[in-house]
Amino acid sequence: xxxxxxxxxxxxxxxxxxxxxxxxxxxxxxxxxxxxxxxxxxxxxxxxxxxxxxxxxxxxxxxxxxxxxxxxxxxxxxxxxxxxxxxxxxxxxxxxxxxxxxxxxxxxxxxxxxxxxxxxxxxxxxxxxxxxxxxxxxxxxxxxxxxxxxxxxxxxxxxxxxxxxxxxxxxxxxxxxxxxxxxxxxxxxxxxxxxxxxxxxxxxxxxxxxxxxxxxxxxxxxxxxxxxxxxxxxxxxxxxxxxxxxxxxxxxxxxxxxxxxxxx
DNA sequence: GCGACAG
DNA sequence: ATCTTGTCGC
Numbered sequence: 001x002x003x004x005x006x007x008x009x010x011x012x013x014x015x016x017x018x019x020x021x022x023x024x025x026x027x028x029x030x031x032x033x034x035x036x037x038x039x040x041x042x043x044x045x046x047x048x049x050x051x052x053x054x055x056x057x058x059x060x061x062x063x064x065x066x067x068x069x070x071x072x073x074x075x076x077x078x079x080x081x082x083x084x085x086x087x088x089x090x091x092x093x094x095x096x097x098x099x100x101x102x103x104x105x106x107x108x109x110x111x112x113x114x115x116x117x118x119x120x121x122x123x124x125x126x127x128x129x130x131x132x133x134x135x136x137x138x139x140x141x142x143x144x145x146x147x148x149x150x151x152x153x154x155x156x157x158x159x160x161x162x163x164x165x166x167x168x169x170x171x172x173x174x175x176x177x178x179x180x181x182x183x184x185x186x187x188x189x190x191x192x193x194x195x196x197x198x199x200x201x202x203x204x205x206x207x208x209x210x211x212x213x214x215x216x217x218x219x220x221x222x223x224x225x226x227x228x229x230x231x232x233x234x235x236x237x238x239x240x241x242x243x244x245x246x247x248x249x250x251x252x253x254x255x256x257x258x259x260x261x262x263x264x
Numbered sequence: 265g266c267g268a269c270a271g
Numbered sequence: 272a273t274c275t276t277g278t279c280g281c
Contacts (some may be wrong), residue, residue: 073273104272105269106270107269107270109270139271140270141270144270151270168271169270169271172269
């Protein structure tokens with residue numbers, strides 16, 4: 001049997017000496033990945049239920065984001081918002097200024113951002129808050145990731161919540177390129193299809209690229225985070241897109257930047 | 265060896 | 272992520 005070896009770690013953009021952190025992170029990702037669920041695993045329903053009072057419907061969708069200070073890159077603001085799925089009104093908002101020492105390394109975003117979001121979620125009394133989200137959207141990828149475990153999976157597993165990963169840029173993985181995606185989308189456009197499956201060289205479907213708004217030619221990249229299937233994730237994202245970026249993430253982004261500006 | 269590399 | 276002005280258009 002042939003052992004396969006991967007060792008394409010780059011030098012850290014921040015820390016001085018070569019840091020051994022990614023080695024432990026690789027193991028941690030591998031461990032967390034064993035808990036990953038990539039199929040639908042929830043009790044609520046999506047659509048309008050006709051004989052509905054017996055069925056819990058999806059009502060509260062969370063969105064998270066982090067903004068960073070231009071002066072001090074270690075100062076950031078993490079924000080959690082919860083929106084009413086039907087009206088897309090923000091029904092809950094919480095922000096927190098934090099100091100982040102964990103560096104950003106492509107492929108390890110979860111280690112940098114998830115801890116902040118977990119604290120914000122814990123403040124909602126672990127589910128006892130009436131608006132505690134039934135699902136979370138993360139600006140970062142799910143299984144569209146070098147090892148199939150992006151930040152959306154990371155947060156989903158640790159919070160034990162259904163999550164959807166939404167990337168604004170393609171993470172080049174498994175042979176996927178922007179040129180290839182553009183080509184596929186253009187082909188589908190002729191049939192009025194606004195999305196395309198992202199199938200890597202391995203043959204695996206890692207996510208979808210979606211033209212989420214008419215005002216932008218640039219797609220967003222949706223992938224399964226945790227406990228939500230890709231078709232379901234696509235439906236949910238589509239329903240929350242007033243603009244290119246789905247509203248839960250967009251609101252978290254806007255409000256975190258606002259909060260940081262006012263409190264720093 | 266050189267690029268590419270979510271936020 | 273952040274640095275950055277105006278501009279065209281609904």
